[in-house]
Amino acid sequence: MNNPNETERARNAGLCLRWRDAGGRMRAVSPESLRRLLAVVESHGQPTDTGLPAMVVSVAGRPTPLSLPPGEAATTFRLTLENGETMEGALRQFRGRTALPALRVHGYHRLEIGAQATTLAVAPASCPPLSSLVDGEGGRPWALGVQTYGLRMPGDGGIGHFGAVATLSRLAARRGADALAISPAHAMFAARPGQYSPYSPSSRLFLNVLLADPLAVFDTATVHAAMQKNGPAHVEALRKLEDAPLIDWPEATARRYQLLRRLHDERIVPHPPAELAAFRKAGGTALEQHAIFETLHGYFTTRGARGGDWRHWPVAMRQPASPEVARFAAEFAQEVNFHIFTQWLAAKSLAVAANAARAAGMRIGVIADMAVGIDPTGSECWARQQEFLVGASIGAPPDALSPLGQDWGLTTFSPAGLRATGYRAFIETLRAGFAHGGGLRIDHVMAMERLWVIPQGGSSAEGAYLSFPVRDLMPLVALEAERAHAVVIGEDLGTVTPGFRRAAQRHGILGMNVLFFERTAQGAFRPPATWSANAAAFTTTHDLPTVAGWWQGVDLDWREKLGQFAPGTDPASVRAGRETDRTALWSALNVASGAKKTPEKPPATPAGARPVVDGAVGFVASTACPLAVVPMEDMLGLPEQPNLPGTTGGHPNWRRRYPGMAATVLSGADARRRVNRLRTGRGHA
Template sequence: MIPAALRELAREAGISCDWTDAHGQPASLGEAALRAVLAALGLPARDPEQIDDSLRRARQISKEAENGPLLICDAEQPIDLQCRLVAGSHCELTLEDGQQRQVQIDARGRLPALPCGYHQLRCGERHWTLACTPRAALSVPELTDGRQHIWGIAAQVYSLRRPGDGGLGDTAALADLAGVAADKGADALAISPLHAMFSARPEQYSPYSPSSRSLFNILHAAPAQVLGSKAVEQAISQLGLQDEQDELEQLELIDWPAVSALRLRLLRQLHADFAKASPGLQEDFAEFRRAGGQRLEYHCRHEALQQQALEQGRSGDWRAWPEPLRDPASPQVEAFAREQAAELEFHAFCQWLIDRCLVRVQSRCREAGMAIGLIADMAIGADISGSFGWAHQTELLSQVSIGAPPDLLNRDGQNWGVAAFSPLGLKRSGYRAFIDMLRANLQHAGGMRIDHIMGLQRLWIIPEGASAQDGAYLNYPLEDFLRLLALESWRHRALIIGEDLGTVPEGLQDTLASHNILGMRVLLFEQQDGELPAPEQWSNAALATTTTHDLPTLAGWQSGRDIAWREHLGQRSAEQAAADRQQRTEEVHVLHQALQRQGLTQGKDPQAQLDASIQFLGCTPAPLVLVPLEDLLGATEQPNLPGPGDAHPNWRRRWSQNAAQMLDAAPAKRRLQRLHEARLTRERKNLDG
């Protein structure tokens, strides 16, 4: 039994002492685990005196947070300001479009209704940003001129191939894929995260453990898209890189350290040659740097400082740097930035290249006829040692990492090793880091998938050094997040998708649906009590997909390839694997029966079942159906197997086919045709109904 005072401190800190687990059973937090989590949040609670002191501090912080600089309110509705300003107050209002007005707070303490957008309100020395939000994010029909049933493809960008890519998928291959997908009727191309990584740490390449979610991975840039083929060919020739590049291209699996070293050499040469580039390109780069402001500058500083630290044999983690270097704006860091101006310019140059490449890919999508185009993937967190953690220390929790409690897929729980936002730190800063992150991910996309969207309501946080089971749920301001998401969806005209797989809090899916945020329904997870619901019974508030990057492909699922991997790696005993295979045989039979009932297949040929499964999803009322390339091409191996680390080639698999031709392979072509026809039939049904 948790003492009342300790439970009160947990409530004030936003920690849940009780919840419902993945099996639908009540779960409770142990007292020792609670004390450890509180200590990691800076609220020590070893004895009654510490609890009282921490409770006072937590209440003071909460009060400060509630008086933050951002007010989130409903657009086109009077704005209640009576807790901030007295009736009759005269204020100056600057709308997002630059219009200025003199306004007065009415007798009820309200400001007149305002349109959607971020507006600035000043009253004397006091200043707030008003985030006036729409009711919900934009829906598929609002983004497609009324169409309600569209489809798209999901691709791991690193896995794509094109001639001359040097061993890693890039934006040129992505543009090739976009063109052929659009020709076959796709309206969307969902991609793996392209977040900024660590140029000095090429061994860290999981796209879900980035340095920053507010900038991009420079290794995926195809410089010829911006600088022209001649400039790139000359740089390769100058450095003598052609043979090494050809060798890396021939590898079946990506050699991330080698690819990173080669691409960085090429990028440095291109930067050195950039002085001879056209004035137009140089002006565009200068404008990009100006517009990037502090966000870009701090990332470049971090990249250079980390490189220097590692070269000197010191830790690359900024938390271990000398005290003056832990502050991005300290005089010592400012001096370093001046001394290393050329190095910072190089990192900014690389960010400019990938940014402009993504502009071209999204333009290609739209010009080819896609209504949505790219759907970016925003990871649940970033490595605390990265540039985002360095730049946003007051908005992140530095002594805990994000993970998941024990659930149906991972009986020991998971520790993802990435940092969590501080709910109170975000409020005190006016949600600055969160908003910047949303804008960065939406600026070159028509949609965004939010990994583990349950994190907008609560996150399983684990103290440093503790096991995943010894974490706790920390609650977040869900409604604020959803309203800001709706506003950014409106500003960018973008679709918002939430990955709601795993332990989902009760009512969250309904809440997401009410805000036009699409959930995800995965074919492999929809079986209930030995039955797969017919297409008509699927949700119209979630996208439908065959699988995800963390799950087996359909072919791999049918053959039990994932079970074989886990047995091989020692995650499952021979007895457990045998039981898993028996259960899988039953699940495959359930799928086959469902497909037969719909008249989509007759025999049990795995490839025919794959064809039928994709058509099955096309028949659902899901506004969007996404099919990963792995299932379009009948691949057996999955991109990522959570848990074993390097023992499985996570994030390293490459396609043997070029992106420009892969969808013309007979199996892919056949599956896309069946999907396209099913979606058209579904759309006609909707119009007739």
């Protein structure tokens, strides 16, 4: 049994003592797991009721209840708006509590009540609706989904970059696309090229510099000359990397950094541009600390197997503000400067791509992607240790697909740390995501309400759900989305509490409807007209089979090969079930297309998959969803998916490149036909 004191502490900390498993049974968190998780969660402080919090979040037009210090008898408030204007007013009673009256000026303001002061965030009721971003004359919007690293450009050295995003956005815009939804572009580790999953970043505040396009700053002759200086063998190695169907991340990363260092040392160091200095100044302490971390991480990684984890560094180096770190940064100033430069180049490259999308006619532009967590050994956790649950990881509880549960090897915000700092880390993460695009997809958006947290060293089954201040976080998403004039898509696939989707809908956060999951209780595929008007429609996602792969059973082949079927599962019965599902999908596609008679079902072959992919694209385009998103894998009819969840080896996750160059990748007959299906289904002329 749990200790009564621990039970009360757990509730105060937001830890759920019980949870419902995938089979509907209630499970209890073990006392040992509770103790270990409490040690992590409580290390960041606990809620107090001694005064105003660091930030009060309000929704415009609604009264805002306040928690005032005991004995506080203030009856008035003073508000200093962001623009410097001031206003005063009387507090009121709302549902038995002291409250601010309804306010309507959106923004972050200074609130003073008696001797207390805090930041008041006044958010709009919802994120900008799509109707405010697109006019009604060009048809309903549709988007392409792309893995940035998979795009190809001449001379890219084997890794796709933002220059290819710009090129593809112009091509897609001419075909009628209103957005390009790209994979996460968060900062990774320069000294850890073997970690390349875009969902396992070092920091979500900065960018993956491997995606930077040197041509965003330097002319073609300069870049070409820098590549040639390493000799013919280097140039030949680059050519092989560019031609390969899979990315060799360690090799391509090493050669990309060679190019970046040469450009920095030969072109930037002698004549530092004023724009770079301005970027550095605007980035402030956060940018400086990220560059210092990269330098420290590179230094310690070469000095032992444990050097890649800052928690094993000398004590002084674990503290970003220590004098020892400052001395190190001064001694290795040139290396710190290099990492500042690469961030500038990446930011400028992404800005060029986003501007190109809009200039080409996209009404939304680039939709960025925000990962659910960060690597605890990365720069953001090092710089902001009290704002993240360092010492716990996040994942998912055991279910039918993962009987042992999932441990993603990531960590997340500390709820107490968020409150104590006025949600600083959350707001800055949102701003980084909105910085260059017309939208943001939030991975595992349910994390704003609760996340499965696992004690360090424990199994996924030893975890528990941790609650987050969703009533503050959702309005902050709406406020930042309004400022960016951007659409928000929340990845809400999986276990979702009953009220979460309703709350997301109220705040204007679109959900995701994915073809494979839109089924009735009897297994039939739901007609397009019944799909949600509060979600974006997808044929598939990066974690699911492509339509062609699903039809051919490629995903089942992989799962059988890698032993991913649940214990006791008969592969033959799984394949028989897939055949039943093929029949159901083929019927649904033909009914939706208005066919008077359903043609014979195509075989589960590459040729047979072609009309199925065509039908799936047209099906998703015709749904009631306000935005349709088709990944490039389905536009091209590719059989392989970018990522196979639950695998770290055996399957080439995050390594596949698209066939053909970004400038012509949509020019094939299949892609042109599917673009026309999209245009027709979305009502484009």
